[in-house]
Amino acid sequence: MVYERSGGDLERAELKIHFPAAFWGHDLSRFSFTCFISCFSEGNPPQWHLVNGKCSGNKQSPVNIVTKNVVYEKSLKPLTFEGYDVKGSGQWLLENNGHTVKVTLNTSPKIGGGGLPRKFKAVEFHLHWGVPEKPQNIPGSEHSIDGEKYPMELHVVHIREDASDVTDAKKNPGGLAVLAFFVKVGSEIFSYPPQISASSLAEGLFIILNTKVSHSCQDLGKYYRYEGSLTTPDCYEGVIWTIFEKPVELSLRQLSRFAVLHFEKNSSSAMTENFRPAQPLNGRAVLWSGASIALPAAKLLLLPLALTCTLSSLSH
Template identity: 35%
Template sequence: MEEGPLWVSEAAGLVSARREMAQWSKSFPDCGGVHQSPIDVETSAVHHDPSLMPVNVVDYHQPGHDPFILSNNGHTVKMSLPAWFQLGGLPWRFTAVQLHFHWGREWDGSGGLAGGSEHTVDGRRSAAELHVVHYNSDLYPNVSVAQSQRDGLVVLGVLIETGDDNNSAYENIFKYLEFIKYAGQQMPIPSFNVRSLLPTDLGRYFRYNGSLTTPPCYQSVLWTVFAEKVTVTRKQLKNLETVLFSNDGKDPKSVPLQDNYRTTQPLNHRVVLASFVPDSITSYTLGKLCAVVVGSLCGLMGLAMVIILLVKAMSSTSSWEALAAVRPAPSRRSKEHDKEQKQDTAFNTDPDPEKPEAPPKVEA
């Protein structure tokens, strides 16, 4: 998620940018925290929470008459959103601020398409990713204050793949990229139905507590990553990957704005909730049950054979003495029992959430 200062220098390529990412924690301590984003969503390990309702986007389909502001800040392409765009169904009101993209490059070193999404699912990276940023407007006056608070932000993540049909919703943005090629450029564009950028199904998603994916990496984000992906054509994706530059245009050596995604971070025992039951959970459970049943049957048959052989071999010993020789010792039962504690599915998906870190002081 892009919300902090820029991390790609004007002369930085992919290798130097990755090295710079590794050094973030030296200047921004939160970047070395244990609740960082993005993550790899391992579908076989998520926790299904049937209480999670479909995401309620309020007034996304009513953009108003004022234009949106599209800008290139040197790290991503960002579009402003009106304050009446909100999220419902959460403990507080969350107001939209902006949306932006993360992407890779047209070709990787082996001649194939290189993905650029930040979140991955079962280790697979998508072609690109859209983030829609909201802040807690009930508790905080603006996003700058909210971003350093544990309950400050909610971000919707949309994974993007390539397909055959032109995506007219995304074309509302992509067709203007050539006018903001260089860092610092911006322009007004006609407003449009932002709901059309999201997946059709808003009821299937993954949710977890994480962070901004750029410095200062505040661990203040409730992430919602939709399971359904949206598609754009390869031509549309190529436009996003090749038109923009990370420098301001004064440097004769223009630096393409590509690979602006952060690699996945360790989960560190966080709980990832799912509003639905992924297929991998179903297949894993059935397979495990079959293994348990088969193993139990084999164990019972083996025990029966041992008892029969012992009885025959020890004919001079009474049956009670023989059974005593193979009877397992009684197990000790624990006097204490764990008590389950229901987790807050909105802002406490972690089994042992860490104490919020105090935001660093920012000098004017």
């Protein structure tokens, strides 16, 4: 991928991006990842236990949250966010890994409180979506509320603070904590980051974006909590899930940009419906914070950066 610009700052009108054929998953044979194209083809998620027995466990994700059955838990206070308001270098590694758009963070914002047993540090985020346009218009969120799904779901993956990486974190129960944000069709709250700089690596498979975007999130006090798993193989059980009630808004045009992705080389299969169906609760309780607290207007950069950077890379 090559970025071209004329003059000083990179302006939208001057932005030209050239994507090599390999960029969006057209040549991923040299890169290893656990979940291949077959993961989300019709009928395959129920067969994941043949790949990894953990996928047939009793604490699998995602789940359908039935609001009349949730349990109010007074200890679920608003989460604390550390480093989410620090721009840092803003350089993130974005990869089409063959089943989603995954962004690896080079900084480690942390979360705590909110009934979590310890602090957790963010390591990556990724998205799940369906078919955003008619006639199909298939919602793609993994979790659902009373059977209703949203067009998209954003997952911010955290590992326990004392773990070196995801593999290390998985050695202990409760090693991972995932923040889940629903994405609904709404207004186009942004078009492009005000400033972008980029460099090309590994034949365009990776991009590095430096953005300056801020976002005020004032109501993160209402959320659901349960114990579950990763939603793709190896389906590791030991994930503390936090699903926020308040969705993020993107326009239909922005959601549709994800339809340009493909699963693998020389494939006409668009990367859509990359979500796992709801799994049985098997007696697990879904807790509810019940809070309706207007949090102090903190600038949580990670969420808008996640969507802005990803959409920017898909826009050209």
